[in-house]
Amino acid sequence: MNELQLLALLPFIVLATASIVVILLIAFRQSHTVIQVVGFLMMCMVVFATWYVKDTLPQAIPPLFVVDGQGALFTGMIIFSVLAIGLFSYIYFEDREENPKEYYILLFLGTLGAAILTISQHFISLFIGLELLSVSLYALIAYLRNRNNAVEAGMKYLVLAALTSAFLLFGMALIYMETGNMEFAVIAKKITTTSPTLFIMGLGIMLVAIGFKLALVPFHLWAADVYQGAPSPVTAFIGTVSKIGVFAVLLRFAQTIQLQHYPLAISIFSAIAIASMITGNVLALRQQKLKRLLAYSSIAHFGYLLVAFMPGNSAGTEAAIFYLLAYSITLLSAFGVIILLSTGQGDAEDLSLYQGLIWKRPVVATVLSVALFSLAGIPLTAGFLAKFFVLAAGVQQHMWLPLIVLVVTSVIGLYYYLRIISTMFAAPLPTLASPKTLHPFFYISTYAALIIMTGLLTWLGVFPGIILQGIKTFLLLH
Template sequence: MPPVHAALPSLAPLLPELILGIGVMVLILYGAWRGERSAETVSVGALVLLLVALFAVLSQPATGRVTTLSGAFVSDAFSKVMKSLVLLGSSAAIVLAHDYFKREKIDRFEFPVLIVLCTIGMMVMVSANDLIALYLGLELQSLAAYVIAAFHRDDVRSTEAGLKYFVLGALSSGMLLYGSSLIYGFTGTVSFPGIVSALNDQAGAGIVLGIVFVAAGVCFKMSAVPFHMWTPDVYEGSPTPVTAFFAAAPKMAAVSMTVRVFIGALPDVTAVWQQIFVFVSIVSMALGSFAAIGQRSIKRLMAYSSIANIGYALIGLASGSQEGIEGLVLYMIIYLAMTLGTFAIILSLRRRDVMFESIDDLSGLSRTHPWLAFCLAAMMFSLAGIPPLAGFFAKYYVFAAAIKAGLVTLAVIGVVTSVVGAYYYLRIVKIMYFDEPKERYEAMAPGLRVVLALSSIVVILFVVVPHPLRAAAANAAKSLF
């Protein structure tokens, strides 16, 4: 039997997850001991935990590939970048929720605990190197997400959102499990490297069926069409900070999981799954762009916007190349900044303890809150893909990768749907700058200002200093090929 100290180094790739796991148990015990009075302390503790875990992730080697737990868990440049995004999204969710939950009188210690548990699941999804680890991470993330969707127990819409998310989420998990079992049955292994060896460029009918079911399961988690049906209702019904969380961190983890499965386990049968993601990308971009046009609720509009944005990101995956994955990673970095910035502004639309969520409530914002209107206009222009803001470059890199991979039609459809989507983004700018102003909103909470400032810096200044984010995306993509 080897000495104990010989096994310790193999747990080094798990350090961020171990920090969160041990820390969340301490927070649960403290919350149970102190009761509702502990909400503030637990929120601060959870935020510190997430930031410490982020430091641990950033401290890991920038190059190289390390596996542990018998190869079930992998740490590389891709996991480093995507885990950082997950942790930033989760940290921002706690900051965004602080003032909102206090005012709504639902400030309970369980929320930050659930966010941390959800984050552990997402980080396992990002680093999963076999089908079992993937499913364990997915379920840990999903079970916590179902609860926080219904966190406002006295609100019918929130309860309905949680129930709808749970029922449809259970269905998607079943599809993912069935697809995984087929792949295991026909290859004899759950390990991604083992699946690559077993397939050996051959994909029989059973493997193809398994790939289809796995793709259906991951598309639900990404809220890609045709598995998007839960997104608008859950986004609208959940408390707004929860909606911001769903639009940010879980999206990063779901896209990472999809890349791990199809680039990590199925690279030799790209021709099989490429058709699936070309179709999913096209219908996601089209539905997200057209369905958002008639929306009056800004939260539902952001739901359809997220569907369209996943469609654009999947162009990078459909390319099946290193350039495509580089474009996808960069797209997700910029999408995270745009989303968090937009929701920071949505959460600031409060007047006499009443939250406003209609697009029309932004009327004349440029005259009552000029800086707020400027930042939201920057977010909308960026989401529309208008240069020189970051959103333009996000789309440019995935479109360029698609053209290089021979998917010219897919890139053209992406450009056309971007033009359609620009209508509802520019409509918001028109309402803010040209409609008659309404009564002033209350001053932004400090936490919202921090999130908005950081997001605005990324969106506006990316064109000036693009290298750090581009280099991170390039290293992440290179580690997978």
Template structure:
């Protein structure tokens, strides 16, 4: 390994060191604040070192990892999202008397797994990253183990994620048997030779595995239960970092395979996209639990993302990247509000708990409104530009059917976002025991709101960064 390889890997190494530091610190002194500070410091230093390793990009570090602008961009996104989740988690865990320190070790290693995914250029690193991420998440979902829902969610997640991993592994094996390589670069070369049964079967099985991780319909069944049962900050992490990393990887891997050589693969993905958009939005209408609504919303959002993904081409890359950033902000913010509102007696998740929120907690209600409007794609928020970008990519590729379904289903989706908003602005029924707003969570949602508005009103900065990432200048 050349020294430059190590320099390029610096953010990842810092990120890998920080959970170790947290665990070692716990061995000497068990303190919530200490673990929290170490993890924040680790994330910030790692984020800072991204700019340092940027100078050595693009660079293939061993056959396993590739450090290029793309992976650095998404690693940055993951680090910032993890930072937000840590801030939200701190206040949330303060209210609960569990052993709190280890949570940050799990969170950091999950972030490490996610960043490995976005930098992976090999099936081995792909699978390793995914397992690091998933194993940490099993424990995180079950972290409030006093709650039955939390345990149920963790078990569901454990079983289904393991099955999906099995699918993924089998798919990888089939593709390996066809291509004789597990490297991305090799796959791209081999795929030009034309489609084959092994490759198709392998791709299909990998798709099933990835579909589970992304909670795309019809592999979405676990999502609402897990999001509902997991602690709100963990739900935020699962909905954003875990999905975002897998999606970024999906884009990287499948851009190696030309979708035009596999027309039925295209149609399968289009079908999955349409199903996700419709099922996500329609089933959300029936929910009365804010976390479940957000879960179904995330299913449909991933469906929208697939529309841009299927458009392929540079415009689609840019749209996917922008959409993921804006989706991260809005989802983290929404779950952040749920976490911030959670009192010592538990989370407030029923729609009735949000009745008249605006009269009690006007700032939080305003922020939540902004986040929901962004998910619905209305102006002044990041979601507006993001949805515009996605539709634009779809129209450019001439995929009118997908785009029309997107438009129709987002009108359906509007209904349940507005339902939550309407509840918040309706007359208060009775006093709801809202907890004190914790400082960390408060700061996190405030910063997320600023990001939301900034991306919605002045998007050219981020678009510029994304375009430099894609066109590389």
């Protein structure tokens, strides 16, 4: 490994170091506040390192990694999400029964696993990143072990994730049997000269694991229970960081092997996208728990994302990255509100708790309203333009059936998003959650983060040009 290759790995080295630093802080019995502040600064260092090395990209680090502009984009989204989740975690765990210190070790290890996925170009690095992410999530989901639904959610995720890992390995084995190699680029060359029967079978079996991680139909049955049972910051981590990492490696693999040239594979992805869009929106209609509603909503949104994924062209890639960015900011805003309203006795997930919120907590209610408008795809929010770019990418490839389903199910989704907003404008109930008593710095920081993310959602919905140009510039570093 030469100097430039080592420099390209600097953000990931800093990210790995963050977990070690937290372990040392725990060993020296540092407080939750110190660990939180140091962890936040470490994530800022990762952002700085990513920006510092961008002029050296792309750098191939054979055979496992390729650090390029696309990987840097996804890594940046992951770190942005973890910065927000780390901030929200302080106010969430400060009045909980569990010691929150070890939580940050698991959080940073899971982040490292997701970041490894963004630069993987080999089945070995893919599996290492995915397992590092999954093992961290097993403990994170069940972290509040005195709560029955948390332990149940952790066990359910553990059993299903272990099962899907077996599918992933079996699919890799079939592709290796067909091509004799596990590097994405070599696999792409081999399947152009051989009959890809085993390759298609292997890809289909691997899709079970990928579909599970992205909560796509029919691999979605865990999503609602895990979203509800996990601590709210962990649920936000699953909905953003985990899925960004998995989608990043799926996109890189599809680009390398030119997946759009295999009609059977595209038909399978199209069926999964259509089923996810329909199932996610229909199941969300009658939900009275906000976290479960967001779980089913995420199933639908990643069905929308597959519509941008399938064309395999530059427009589809740009649309997918913009969609992931908009969705991540939106979901973090929504979970930030849930965390602010939660108490030591439980998370603020019942819709009845939000009745009259606009009259009691106008800033929080405004943040949640903008986030819901964005999820619904209402104009002047990032969610609207994200769906528009997905539609444009699909129209270029004449993918009419998924596009029709996307439009129809988006209309269905309006009902349950607007139902929450109407609840917040109803007459207030006296049982509305009272504000947390927090250290002023973290209280103000959390509000500032929510206001900034709300401003970003509006800005991206009106002036997306700068972000789109930045996405195009980084994608050229390939």
